[in-house]
Amino acid sequence: MGRIFALLLLPLLLFGGSVKPFKWNDGESFLTFLERKKLPLRIYYNLDKEDQKLTEDIPYNANCQMVVDNKKFIRQILIPVNDELQLQIYLTPKRRYEIKVIPIVSQEYTETLYLPIKTLPYDDIVKMTGSKNLASVFVKMFKGKVDFRKGFRVGDPIVIVYTQKYRLGKPFSMPEVHGAVVEINGKKVTVYRHADGRFYDAKGAQYEKFLFRIPIRNPRITSGFTKSRYHPVLHRYRAHLGVDFGARPGTPILSTGDGRISFAGYSRGYGNTMKIRHSNGLTSLYAHQKSFRSGIHSGSSVKQGEVIGYVGNTGLSSGPHLHFGMYSGSSAINPMSVMKKTTEGFSGKERRVFIAIRDKMDAKFRKAFSNKPIRKPYFDFHETYYVDSETFKPKPF
Structure with missing residues (x-):
């Protein structure tokens, strides 16, 4: 800092x-x-x-x-x-x-938030933490599983374990939620974040029902998503805020999910580019296209798997490929973290990893429900709220 x-x-x-x-x-x-x-x-x-x-x-x-x-x-x-x-x-x-x-020099804290519901979880989380991002992630995690507008009693508690970055003394970027639990009428509903970045229930079933598919057949990833890496030869920092799929010019590009086209046009960097806004709040981006499919334009509705354009080499591109991006609001996220898995559930080593994550998170939940963290100030720049700060990790410059 x-x-x-x-x-x-x-x-x-x-x-x-x-x-x-x-x-x-x-x-x-x-x-x-x-x-x-x-x-x-x-x-x-x-x-x-x-x-x-x-x-x-x-x-x-x-x-x-x-x-x-x-x-x-x-x-x-x-x-x-x-x-x-x-x-x-x-x-x-x-x-x-x-x-x-x-x-960016930032400080990173892993926090456990214990909060009895007074009105609605979204409103209560925003009031206690000032973070609309945290409230949005929490509500999205339980969408389709819990109806927060009915069924709960005032005082029913929620617990969220998350990591938040701070920059210049203020919350910075989207929080990374590791797990959450809500107790409604004495019954607990839990959600866990696995190593793949997706959310699952206690049995390993994926929570997210709006799932995306790879936007190209027989995909071949030539460059993955990274927010930051230091190039040892160039001696500078680089980022690649999307996934590149190598393919021949003219290869059909498919819509990763149902949605409506919010942009179809040309940009200097990404060339012929299309953006599709999806009902779960995410936006997908398809760049360097040779051309768009005939009859498709801004405002058009598309279905998952529908052809929207063709692989090309337009814009600042070193060869024919599809640059595929995914955005939450205006912030880039790893597109592969929201892709549909080829198989459901876990088995073998992956199951053991998930169980370890689940058991560790359950221990944090039990501690929060047992201790009901006392009300205390959280730094001089932050509102007072129920929180237990567990770890502090300064990010090196």
């Missing part, structure tokens, strides 16, 4: 400036942003292809910072791309603007 403050404060000490927070505008391109701030466009064009495409994944609600001196001259801009990496635009001693991708 201290390194990020030093990064921001150094220009202030030298130039007597200030830090101005701002949010990334919905729909604004990186080039448009540079033009609006009267910054040289070569900042963008000096990036390599992969980093240029990264600018198209800046979340529209990203909390950015701009450091300006007392003459209103921009000295530095920090723009998060995900919860691991950010773009840093900075003024060199030779008064030349440069850009690089650097890691």
Whole structure:
């Protein structure tokens, strides 16, 4: 945490400036942003292809910072791309603007939240933690299993075990929920997050009923999803916010699930691109297409498995392939974490791994129900609420 403050404060000490927070505008391109701030466009064009495409994944609600001196001259801009990496635009001693991708310094806590229901779980979680993200994830986990609008009594408790990152003293990015339980009329309903990132019940049955399928037949993954990795040869940080499937030009691309097309057009980085919004709140992206299927356009409804376009090499692409992305809101997630499994349930080694995760989580649930954590303040920047902070892991710079 201290390194990020030093990064921001150094220009202030030298130039007597200030830090101005701002949010990334919905729909604004990186080039448009540079033009609006009267910054040289070569900042963008000096990036390599992969980093240029990264600018198209800046979340529209990203909390950015701009450091300006007392003459209103921009000295530095920090723009998060995900919860691991950010773009840093900075003024060199030779008064030349440069850009690089650097890691985000954050602190990570694993927390157990115990909360008696007073109104509705979503409202109560937001009131206690201030996190709409945590409340949304919790409700989604139990969708179709528990009707929170009826059947429960005031005082019925819920327990959530989750990891939350904090940046500059505030919750940052989506929380990662490891498990949750709700007790309704004395009956407990539990959900567990397995190592594959999916949610299951105590018997290993998958909770999520809206499941996606791979968008290409006979898939061959050429590049996987990663929020951050350090390239040992290039000596810089890279990210790949999607999965690449290698295929011949013209190979049919299939809709990963039912939904409605929210965008079908061209972008400089992703070429011919299509986005489909699904009923569970996620949006899928299909990039570098040769062309879209005839008659399909923005606003069209599509079914799972329906042909929507064809593999191509448009945009900033080094060869024919499908770049497949998945987004929760405007934040990229690993598409493979929401794909339908080829087999249901667990067996062998995978079952033993799941049982170990389940038993460990059950122990945390029992502890929370037994101790009913006392009300105590959680840091000076956070609302007071029922919480037991278990681990603290500073993320290295």
